[in-house]
Amino acid sequence: MLKFNKKTRTLEQDEYRYELQDVKEPNLYRDIFPYGEVPKISFNWRVMPMTPAEEIWITDTTFRDGQQSRPPYTVKQITDIYKMLHRLSGPNGIIRQSEFFLYSEKDRESLRKCLELGYKYPEITGWIRAHKEDFKLVKEIGLKETGILTSVSDYHIFLKLKKTRKKAMNMYLDIVRTALNENIIPRCHFEDITRADFYGFVVPFAQELMKLSKEAKIPIKIRACDTLGYGVTYPGVSMPRSVNGIMYGLTKFAGVPSEWLEWHGHNDFHRALTNAIGSWLYGCSAANGSLLGIGERTGNTPTEALVIEYIAFRGDANGMDTTIITEIADYFEKEIGYQIPPNQPYVGKNFNVTRAGIHADGLLKDEEIYNIFDTNRLLNKPVSIGITDKSGVAGIIYWINHHLKVKVDKNHPGVVKIKEWIDTQYEAERTIGISDQEMYELVKKYIPESIKNQ
Secondary structure, three states: OEEEEOOOOEEEEOOOOOOOOOOOOOOOOOOOOOOOOOOOOOEOOOOOOOOOOOOOEEEEOOOOHHHOOOOOOOHHHHHHHHHHHHHHHOOOOOEEEEEEOOOOHHHHHHHHHHHHOOOOOOEEEEEEOOOHHHHHHHHHHOOOEEEEEOOOOHHHHHHHOOOOHHHHHHHHHHHHHHHHHOOOEEEEEEOOHHHOOHHHHHHHHHHHHHHHHHHHOOOOEEEEEEOOOOOEOOOOEOOOOEHHHHHHHHHHOOOOOHHHEEEEEEOOOOOHHHHHHHHHHOOOOEEEEEHHHOOOOOOEOEHHHHHHHHHHHHOOOOOOOOOHHHHHHHHHHHHHOOOOOOOOOOOOOOOOEEOOHHHHHHHHHOHHHOOOOOHHHHHOOOOEEOEOOOOHHHHHHHHHHHHHOOOOOOOOHHHHHHHHHHHHHHHOOOOOOEOHHHHHHHHHHHOHHHOOOO
8 A cells, every 4th residue: 555655755655564473493693693703783785764753752761770780779869869850851851751660669669759759750650571460560559651571582582481472472462451451551672672583573563562552542652672782773784783774664664653662772882872862863752761871781871861962963951951960970979879980971070071281271271172062051060170290281270270260370480389299299100190189288388379268
């Protein structure tokens, strides 16, 4: 059947039907995933059209996947973080949802505490396995939506679940029907989609879900889970690793509306953020992240990075308060005791700190020369300087200007004395930077007039 697509302004084939391929042996794509070697990236040169969704947003898994790689948060910590997520999201709900575990009493207490706050955004959702006994937890607590683990690769169907594709699909569809009968929106987590038989299982399963949705008149969402970070966004890359192909196929062939589609990625190959952005560009409305990227193994897409990318794509913050990112980072370090890598973008203590004298000289003239954007205005984090043997006179002057809010000339004899002291330290094979306290004492000794009004 041909249908005119108003978006592309062309006639397109409208009906695609893919039958479940109930194979006897699992397809493990050994040519692409030889376990004893680095996974291969193959190309078939099929280029998908870039079709961003009309609306995009962020979802958060800090309290689900984010707790799978660290000691559990306390009830108070979860409540505090959820409040900050709400403030970061803003009134328009750009961080649309946050998912919670339901299994322990502490999980459920945390969820109840956050529900009592009455926030519209982020909406609180659950996460369960494809077991009917798990579904009782969702019903008891009164959630409107829950994630359901529906693994789609043969690695999981055959090797973990010990089932055939047909039996796995029937099990998944059965729990989805249970959710629909209770008027709860199911969000099917297509685990390990980047190693799955896309046309032999993923698309037929998604088509069955869309049929159920139409019958029940209730949305059925799909989260495409790049469980091991295998996704790739290169043009022309072949399935099953193509993020572009997955998004195009789910929307085009399976008929999944963009607003029911979500991407969840891991960072095993340093591609989490790139893949999440690729999912936005190729038709997915929701990109899932975790604060600071904390998640299983190498972690998830950092929620704060998605916030910045959203603004870059849409042109404005749409109500989000980006200064909360720094507040969240401070909370994780001071209240939770989590050590953020100092060079981590946006949240690391050194992410906008320079130690090079030539950079400090540029900052003295105009900080825009060496700062990615106005980090003081957007993140409440002014650009700073770290003092080492590479900082030079310009670094010393910038440190004094920045920390003591006074102007000194590069020819000031006190500046020369401080520079000589620093050079002596490193000639004696010092290997660490000069601390702020040391700098303060040096300025107090050699430029005392700078300290008088402090």
